[in-house]
Amino acid sequence: MTDILDDLAWRGLIAQSTDIDALRAAMNEGPITVYCGFDPTAPSLHVGNLVPLLTLTRIQRAGNHVVGLVGGATGLIGDPSGKSEERALNSTEVVAEWVQRIRVQVEKFLDLSDDSGSVLVSNLDWTAGLSTIDFLRDVGKHFPVNRMLARESVSARLSGEGLSYTEFSYQILQANDYLELYRRHGCTLQIGGSDQWGNITAGCDLIRRVEGGHVHALTVPLITKADGTKFGKTAGGAVWLDPELTSPYAFYQFWLNSDDRDVVKFLKIFSFRSREEIEALEKSASERPAAREAQRALAEEFTTLLHGADECAAVIAASGALFGQGSLTELPERTLAAALAEVPRTTVPALGASYVDLLADSGVVESRSAARRAVKEGGAYLNNVRVTDEAFVPAAEDLLHGRFLVLRRGKRSVGGVEVAAG
Template identity: 70%
Template sequence: MTDIVDELQWRGLIAVSTDEDALRKAFADGPVTVYCGFDPTAPSLHLGNLVQILTIRRLQQAGNRPLGLVGGATGLIGDPKPSAERTLNAPEVVADWVERVRGQIEPFLSFEGPNAATMVNNLDWTSGMSAIEFLRDVGKHFRVNKMIAKEAVARRLNSDQGISYTEFSYQILQGMDFLELYRRYGCTMQTGGSDQWGNLTAGIDLIHRVEGASVHALATPLITKADGTKFGKTEGGAIWLDPEMTTPYAFFQFWLNADDRDISKFLRIFSFKSREEIEELERLTEERPQARAAQRALAEELTTLVHGAAQCTAVTDASKALFGQGELTDLDEATLAAALSELPYAKVTALEPVVDLLTAVELVASKSAARRAIKEGGAYLNNAKVTSEDAVPAESDLLHGRWLVLRRGKKSLAAVEVG
């Protein structure tokens, strides 16, 4: 392993940090106990959270000790958004989400050996604290003039919505987390996204005031896409780590469809491949972009990492089968359903002529165009070439008794559900 700071810099994972020389010395003297917090504001983490999970995984692989904090307390409050007040979720909902999020983080970390990871919940040290204790022991160390200077707070103060005292106090809770982890586990470093920098430094300042100690923070950059759209979002919404919210197939396709202009950055941030392997994939992208070797390599690596090798095999088999490189009938119902949900789609009540179906899913503009496609040999039903302009699918053609896959040419696909 090269110097971990050099490694993180090469991968574009350091947007801002505390004193770099002190950070390098801390790692050299190590191991460093480092924490990253995840608030359960939804039933699943998403791709933005994955950046942080993989960063603490890298730090653990470099010999450091990670603490994965799931915010059972801070999740009840909500980090201030720049735009509007958060809706507060019921305590029982947050408690359920805590367990879901915890279960998503744990597979990425090792809980054995001298630098074994530990999962923590900040509700453990806040639930028994009275308001008086909170204000006297913690609140007195925060200066309001510094608190209102935090970017998210400042934007809200200058907006029509303003900001509640509840959300304004969030940075005190996060600062208290760092102090508590410093006391309990000797934690001297916190990581997070660059939009969290104000909250990260709140903890640094609190530890310095209360304990007289110097600790560290490292923030990763917010990821942007070359086309200007938001990273981790599709037309269907966010890309979640929960397979019930974003199917493994859709997850795989997100990476497979990555823009050539973004793939180098994505490889460095998300992949655990070596520099040499990544640089080779970058070279292949430059020389033969149509092969999408880098996108496929990253899609396979991350789908395996997040959803397991079996799911990765299932979705790659589905992807191949849709384009005639495998048997559609071999795909299980859940994988096929996930794959077809990504395609142009139509639902019909009964089997109709292929000409009508091609038109219904808009693979062609008209029935005459559909007939022409069939006549020219460019229309396929379940990967079998349609040879008659009067062809009608049979019941036996229905995949899992429900679906038909239509294709025009090599790449234009659509799905029909019958029933």
């Protein structure tokens, strides 16, 4: 089982650890129980949450037991690390709804069958009935304020905008979670993002003070991109796991568009492929970067894992068809709509404009003169059929699913038109 620590290290997934040799020794004695928490700060997890979630999955697949925790209680408070309490705190009803949605997402990755020895819990289960007096007497007394103030997530805020007592108490609540899971499930390792180091080690200290137990902490790095932009963000915002917030097509394209400088790192972090397979893809990326074999492997694996093989196949078909490598008429309406949402597009109240006008208005070309030039040069397409007449006006029979037109200039510039519902 200690091979998992070597694998995590090779994948670049160990940022900090309390004592990696002691953790290795504990794993040598047999399965341990590991937990990771996810706060419902939105109606869905995003791709950044996948780093600790997939790490938890790897640890379980190595033969250990895991506890996935969704923060029904801590989600009502808010973690102070890197954030400001100017944001509104969500209602109990909203947080409860988000807890259920996130539970469904976490369940896709973990084996929670009866014989797995693993569970999914909410910290509201043991926090809701805890009175303020009991919390202060039984838990709060173990937290020296000077240590709390010294934690990086707190000190950074105190040197700037400050923080409220509500946020200040977050680390005590998270530490109490570790204590409860130590008591209830024998958890001896908590993992999380590197920004959670102070909160996790606070739990280690609480368990030592209250139970005399020795437990472990391990964090995964916060992912950065080679171009300096934030990982998990696109022009449209965060990349979510919920298909209603980020379509499977957009999810696939996010991974497919990985920078050549990032794709091997992403394969190590997000793929379940073996070291040998990843090294082969690394060689391909180095020798034949234009083929984008590594990006395609990553996009296909992860879209299948999250959304299923059928959805991934539909996305791949749409990706090819948009660029003339397949039939647009065979694409499901939902998949085509999602694909066109990711390219330059325009909405019109009704048909009647010429192809040249639509090509320019969609943003595929910069002007009507450029659109006319594309037609003259033979590089203009409507639904993958070449347009040769500058005066051509699309008709109702050209509409896909009664509402879409796919425009293309050359091999790479694609756009869309949607006729608004009357």
